[in-house]
Amino acid sequence: MGSKLTAPTISRRKRHLGADPLVMLTAYDAPSARMADEAGADLILVGDSVAMVVLGHDDTMSVTVGEMAHHTAAVARTRPRAMVVSDMPWMSYHVSVADTVTNAAALVRAGAGAVKLEGGAERVPMIEAIVSAQVPVMGHLGLTPQSMLAQGGYRVQGRTSGAALGLVADAKALAHAGCFAIVLEGMPAAVGQMITDALDVPTIGIGAGGACDGQVLVFHDVLGLQTGLLPRFVRRYAALHDCGVDALARFAADVRSGAFPRDDECYEMNPDEESALGLYGHQG
Numbered sequence: 001m002g003s004k005l006t007a008p009t010i011s012r013r014k015r016h017l018g019a020d021p022l023v024m025l026t027a028y029d030a031p032s033a034r035m036a037d038e039a040g041a042d043l044i045l046v047g048d049s050v051a052m053v054v055l056g057h058d059d060t061m062s063v064t065v066g067e068m069a070h071h072t073a074a075v076a077r078t079r080p081r082a083m084v085v086s087d088m089p090w091m092s093y094h095v096s097v098a099d100t101v102t103n104a105a106a107l108v109r110a111g112a113g114a115v116k117l118e119g120g121a122e123r124v125p126m127i128e129a130i131v132s133a134q135v136p137v138m139g140h141l142g143l144t145p146q147s148m149l150a151q152g153g154y155r156v157q158g159r160t161s162g163a164a165l166g167l168v169a170d171a172k173a174l175a176h177a178g179c180f181a182i183v184l185e186g187m188p189a190a191v192g193q194m195i196t197d198a199l200d201v202p203t204i205g206i207g208a209g210g211a212c213d214g215q216v217l218v219f220h221d222v223l224g225l226q227t228g229l230l231p232r233f234v235r236r237y238a239a240l241h242d243c244g245v246d247a248l249a250r251f252a253a254d255v256r257s258g259a260f261p262r263d264d265e266c267y268e269m270n271p272d273e274e275s276a277l278g279l280y281g282h283q284g
């Protein structure tokens, strides 16, 4: 599959220079990381979406640095070829520069090759401090789920020309601060294209159109492990929730009918030992 991907190699992956589009998938544990890596993902994002798709929270704001480190370590133990990027959770990079660097270090010690954080120019001091601690940073602009209270829900951003230009300015500020790549989420395709054209570092889109230098989707969405209404940008490639429920229901039916286990699914005893047991009769 080739050599391990790193932030410097990824930072040069611009499609207009002839690079293949970057593929990023989320993963949160060893099995999902192995699947994403075997499928050829360039980057595995241990996203704070873990809060919603694995831990059962209603939003991403409840997850902690400790929980992100726990899931990052499970992914990193699989030693994927893909680069492991770990999300900095809400409030782990908002209070002070010193706390920000300490929290980024916790994720790197858990096995992350880079951290990702949400927000625009207001995050520049935090990004510069993490970069100067030698940790690659990925930015995240547009619909930023950790801002759902401030943004009034999960709303597409950059729909007016003023807001779009604001996003372009934010993207330039993040790139200038040292981000090696930037996720663009929930914005018109034209804005995704403008930002991608304005930057020397790659953009990775999720609901930001086809001009981005790469695309990311959430593991559970791609595989159909999530039920309920999905955003327009999700394309499901499997229906594993339904497939899983069907398999589990067949197991339950087999247990109830006595069809599970069969003899060849049971351990045998040495026949002499078994007949010796008969000599003692059954107790109790």
Ligand code: KIV
Residues within 6 Å of the ligand: 026, 045, 046, 047, 048, 049, 050, 087, 183, 185, 206, 216, 218
């Ligand atoms: O946490 C996550 O899954 C993300 C992606 C949506 C980019 O940040």
